[in-house]
Amino acid sequence: MTETRLRFPPSPTGYLHIGGARTALYNWLYAKQTGGKLILRIEDTDTGRSTKESIQGIIEGLEWLGIDYDEGPYFQTEFEEDHTAAAKKLLEKGSAYKCFCTKEQLDAKREATLAAKQPLGYDRSCRNLSAAEIAEKEAAGLPSVLRFKVPARSGNLGYDDKILGRIESNYSEIDDFVIVRSNGKPLYLLCNVVDDIRDRITHIIRGQDHMTNTLKQVLLYEALDAPLPIFAHMPLTLDTKKAKISKRSHGEIVAVQFYRDNGFIPWAFNNFLALLGWSAGNDQEFYSKEELIQAFSLERINKSSAIFNFQKNDPKFFTDPKAIFINEHYLRTMDISEIGAMVKKELEADGLWDEAYDSTKKDWYLKTLDLIRDRFHTLKDFTTLGRAYFADDFTVEPKPLAKNVLKYTELQQWLPELADRYEKLESFDIEETERVARELADELEIKPGIIINAMRTVVTGQLAGPSMFDILVTIGQERVIQRLRAVGKLFV
């Protein structure tokens, strides 16, 4: 059996978005599963729209996701000779012809046919120009494009799609498409096929928006005497209004980079993406990398498009709730040292990182993360909601401040009193801190909850968190005492 060879060919006209990332992921999964190769090819022939930043963004995005490739990145513009040679071959063998129709003429015709509600498409007026006519036009200096000559056959052209099944269309429906611009630059339809032939691509997994291209490209493979690869057209990702997701209309929320910058765990995001349009046929929803590679299959990719379920300005979910749910799952179940490495980057970025967390305080660091990670949603939460564990300059949130502190002015005496008692403790552990706090509440004849909730607010700034006495021990005697004594400044 020959080696499977897949490719991911983004056009660098914007950042890597979730649809592209999913396409890359599916190609990657299939390559891994079959022991094949994945090739990254940057399709930059649209020089007007391609940008360096975009290329960089795509490469970084793939790297963050952990989608690695075996060859490339290749750049399509570097293979212009191949494309031109193929165009020449097609012209010489009569599979293509020169067309002298100008853009203006074509635009006018298109409008007319549209108005007449006729099928759009080139009217083939240059298809049967004689050699003399062509020579005459060229002598007059008229520019021309090269068009592919769709074979004059009756019946249907088709191919077997791995996801959709047999796809067919009548030859009469296929347009004589342009393969070379008037400036001599070959176009996508041709370049893409020439590159795939050269790169010996065996499987093309791409979006359903390419289906009409595929019919044309099947003809190109035939004309170029190349074997046809296996095609698989994936469902598209749509927004909640069922419109195709695009960089332009949705903004950063559909960019892979957004998820990196908002504290997603890379594999969690892949896991989410994999399930958006594919399932193994059972109820499993969390997959390790190895499990997913093993379980993945082209045949089980859904035919119908999937909706990326995010609501603009949703106060509770900043993106698809399921994506967040999956991220939370990994956040709580991954090996704590792996979490530690990821949180390290967040702490570093915020200037909260202490080198000792990698050495003498490593044990404390990992235990603390383990203690607080249960109620977090993203990696970002460690430096925001969890700031009080790593620094003294955390903010006290208004809600718990009002509810748990300001409501009881006596706390200005009670908490310092508790601090004094804590200072005398020889063993600052869970049992002792709890005993002392409850004892004080008893003496004051108040509910322990008042003391405990006030403490939570003063010590962590948060309304909610882990068990209070776990927190005290984690934050440490000295810091706890300081924070309890400073309660007064919250009342001003």
Added chain:
RNA sequence: GUCCCCAUCGUCUAGUCAGGUCCAGGACAUCGGCCUUUCACGCCGACAACACCGGUUCGAAUCCGGUUGGGGACGCCA
């Protein structure tokens, strides 16, 4: 307009190819409850779908036809 593709809870989906075990299963979200010093987690429960109409059949989510709906493509973009 023309061609192509698709159609199960709000969302992701299982079940469709090989019709009965499906008055349709799971997950997220939502809403209740339990647990709890808080909030989460966890657990328990509720809500919620076979687009419609015909046909085939003893029997249809499943097969066939049509309708409707949605999407995609129709560039000297990729």
